Structure formats: structure tokens, C-alpha cells
Amino acid sequence: MGPKNLLFAIVLGSALAAGVFVATKLNRPPELQTGFIVPLPNALPDFSLLDQSGGLVNADTFRGQWDLVFFGFTNCPDICPTTLQVLANARRELIDSGATTVPRIVLVSVDPERDTPEVLGQYVNYFGEGNLGVTGTLEGIKTLTGALGIYFEKSPTDDGYGVDHSAAVLVINPDGEFSALFSAPHLIASFVHDLPIIMGDD
């Protein structure tokens, strides 16, 4: 094989390898780190609750933007504020990286007895502007959590009670459908990596 033929073989070989590499890359959807896309998005049930200003919250409230929904309560000192801080930091990183689609952060109280709209408002506003707090009647909360497979139950303590609750963060798409979820433990980097893929903004 002469030097000219050898060069041709190398060029051809490299081009083939590059072609195979690109084709594999294009065919494989980007991998999620901890997020999980629900195969068949679920519409939210018919429910009626309150936001932190006392305004009506129903299924329509979740249309028109992406939402990250966490279920918790304001008398929870560790998991709930840590999760909201992770979501707030991930949201800020998405904004800083120039993402065009940025989700809203929503906290649905699993302790509506103590979490009045005012109490919940102070709490969610602490983690940034534009966050939505949802509370109301226990029945209204249960209609929403029941349809989404979210569990919660009071757990007595020495001087009151805590609430055990599902720690997942649900993603609601702009059609108001539950379309993806993140299981705990929650990491900022996973949200920053996975959300643009889930929201089709990668």
C-alpha cells in the first residue's frame, strides 16, 4: 500500500468512525440522572385549594408553566427547607445558565391545620419570589395527593406532631399534567442537568 492509499484509508476510516459516533449520539435520548419521565402524563384531578394570599388554586393554576411540586409542612426543620433550598438553588442555576424555560416552585402543605395561607406565605417567600404555596382543607389536599400517589400521615411527638410525607418532587407540565418526578434524596446538580431535558429545553 503506497503512502497515498494509506492516507486515503486513514481518512476514510476516521470519517466512518465519526459517522458511527454521531449516529449513536443522535439516536440515544439524553440520559436523566435522577429524574424519571412518566410514560403517560396524568391530568390533575378536580380540586379546590388556596394559595398563600388566600386566592383559589385548582387544576387550571398549573397550566401555562412548568411546576416543581413538593409536599411538606412548615414545622419541618430539616427535609422540607433543605429540599426547597435545593429547588431554589437549581432554579437560580438554570436562570444563570441562560435557560429559557424555568419552572415555578410549589409547596403543597401536608399540614393544612397549622399551615394557614399566611404561615405558608412567609415560608415559601423566604425561598425566593414567585414561589407558590398551596394549602386549604384536608379533604382538598387529599384529593390532590391521592390522585398523584403522594402519601402523608401525622406522626405524634412528645409535644405535638410531625407529618411523614412522600419526599418526591413532581414535575407538572404546562398542560397541567404530572409528567415527571424526582425521587429523594434531592441534588441541585441533578435538577440542573435533568430539567432542561424533561422540559425539552436542552
Place this chain on the structure above:
Amino acid sequence: MLRCKLPAATVMAVCILIGACGSEPQPPLVATDIVIIEAMPGKQMTAGYLSLTNHSNAAISITNVSSPEFESVEIHESLLDDGVAKMRRITELSIPANTTITLERGGKHLMLMRPTGTSSQVTLSFQSGDSTLLSVRAPFTPRNN
């Protein structure tokens, strides 16, 4: 590399030379990386995180934590049980000999309840039965740091 290969005799010699090891024995229980989170507006409770090292050759058992800045301090543990977040009180925290236990987010932590005032510092006393093992003072840390 040098540090790992130092024979014990050399370490002892250094101790004698600087005169520190014998005259000021290390307390058996030491707290480091203390982070007491500022309570959120309107909330009567917050969390505290720290590392506790038992430098002694016997296990240390913490049965009570108290602070003049809070009506009540308890050791709690956040658990993730099949996707469900739970919080349970730990009434006795045992630290094995020569071991460090870390109280951190999403795990064991201090739950500080009902602040007694508006101090910018918090004093924590760790007790085993009636004897105080350790008292430390730390500033409050803003949550968004």
C-alpha cells in the same frame, strides 16, 4: 507521606518538646463544623448540624442537649423510608470510642424549638445524665448560605 511514617516515639518527642500534649489534655468530646440555622420568619423551630468527635477510648452517650436560647433541644433523625420522609427523636446518641459522628442535613440533626429571645449566638450543652460533657457557642447561620 512523612506524616504517615512518623514513628510514635517521634510524635511523643515532639509533644514533649512543645509541651502541649501533657499539660493540656484534649477533652474527650469535641464539636466541630457547628451550623445552627437561623429560624425562618414566623417559625418557632430550626435545625442545627455539627460533627461530634469522641477522642476517648470509651463510648460516650449523649442523653440531653440544652441551650439557654431555646426552650427545648432534641436530637432527631430524618429518615427516608421507601420514598417517605420521616423524622424520629433519638433519646440517646452513642458515639463509639475514637469516632466522629456527623449530624447533617437529611440525617441526624438537632431540632431547636421555641427561641427564648433574639440572640445572635447560641450556646449548646451536651449532657450525659447529670454531667455536662461539652459546652459550645456558635453564631446563627443564615439558611441561604
